[in-house]
Amino acid sequence: MRDALMRPVYHPAGGDDDLRVAMVELQAGRWRAARNLLLATRSRGLRTSRTQVLAVAAAGADVVDVWLAEEPDAYDPQVMRARVFVERALRAHRQQHTGVAEFETRARHAAQMAAQRAPQDPVPWVCLLALAQIDRNQRRPEHRVRSAEPMLPPGPWQLLDEVTRRDPYNREAYHRVLQFLLSHNAPPSAQLASVFDFGRWVASWAPAGTPMLLLPAYAQVEQCRLQRAEGKVHPLWRRQWAEEPMRTYSLDAFHGWFKKADPDMRSLTDLNYLAYALWASHQYLEAADVFTAMEPYATREPWASLEERPPGATGGQELMLRARRESLAYANSHAPPASPRQNPAGHTSRLA
Structure with a gap:
């Protein structure tokens, strides 16, 4: 770990x-x-x-x-x-x-x-x-x-x-x-509806390896920002990420973008949004992969906007570190056992 x-x-x-x-x-x-x-x-x-x-x-x-x-x-x-x-x-x-x-x-x-x-x-x-x-x-x-x-x-x-x-x-x-x-x-509700429609539409045809697969996650974060501005954030807001269709969108972005895109072309902001989406949807193994890939760098968003009591108080750092800690701990405890090493003759080595 x-x-x-x-x-x-x-x-x-x-x-x-x-x-x-x-x-x-x-x-x-x-x-x-x-x-x-x-x-x-x-x-x-x-x-x-x-x-x-x-x-x-x-x-x-x-x-x-x-x-x-x-x-x-x-x-x-x-x-x-x-x-x-x-x-x-x-x-x-x-x-x-x-x-x-x-x-x-x-x-x-x-x-x-x-x-x-x-x-x-x-x-x-x-x-x-x-x-x-x-x-x-x-x-x-x-x-x-x-x-x-x-x-x-x-x-x-x-x-x-x-x-x-x-x-x-x-x-x-x-x-x-x-x-x-x-x-x-336009009214904020109409703006938000357009953002969701745009994100889902693009994600429906965006090919593997492209970061547009993450647009639904950006739309979801904008919904939280809008609700907080209006004082309407539900205390169980994070659960929405673990429900459909957001859970599938997050996993599609992980497998279709993160796993297939050139690492040198991956946006640091996109990595942070994906890490949050996976952690919030309880996909801790996948989230750990993303956190590991972006180390030691991070962005303030989306963490600052999604931070609790009050939003932005620590610039999102506490929330990001909590998500990272929980994801890496889960990945460490659920890591598959290491395969025994083989010597050139094909016999199992006793060396650890």
Whole structure:
């Protein structure tokens, strides 16, 4: 059994050491490590996630502007400029900044310029999709397109199609749609219904190895957040995870995504959501596998939002450590006995 007293490490780069170095360099005003990292990143999915995390690190300074001035003909600083502008627009929106419209316009223009420069890159389209959540009243026509799924409301479905045409099953794109559904101007119950419908619909056809199998778990967490905001959380809320269909969704995500996806491509946030879902549904052996895979890193969510008395008091760390401790203890006590080792002649060895 692993050390139950392990303390989690919280870092947006998780186990991506190269990304962590590039983030530190950007925060220090140096861009060459980010340039080299993106040049070496061939996977479109990994490129999408890395540019998003780098933008968070760079959004508070002008380091990307300096990079673009030094390499005006390069594409990577141009798309990173779009990423940074989108991050600033979303922050302004969350903070209800009076200049959010100006931030949004600047971000949209930068994303459109990047899309023209590299038509096959999904990242500019992910940027445009991310901006949809700012348009709560869906004034822009591209944010009120009818969905191919009749149960879903009008939304930025064409933008999602543009991303998936370039990178099928792009994780961030589907999560940006979730954020849109939670932000558009509708009653909270209607928002939540849309999120559940979207998660279940995508999980019904998402192929093995793709993180969209986890979308129902994200929807379930959003339900808890909404109920807590309204003071309506049932004391036995956790039991819902052990009931159908959530139990099956969690196991499908474990076997269909966790067990089949490239470990280097697995999102740390997804690992934390899956660990919670499995623990809450009493699938302790599977939860232990996920906790072991993500060590020593962790994310605050979903633990902070699901923490009890009061939510978020410890940033979710106590709940995460409890779930980890219980899962590893169960796995340790239910581990199959070790098979006797064989010597080269085929005889059983007596050595322990």
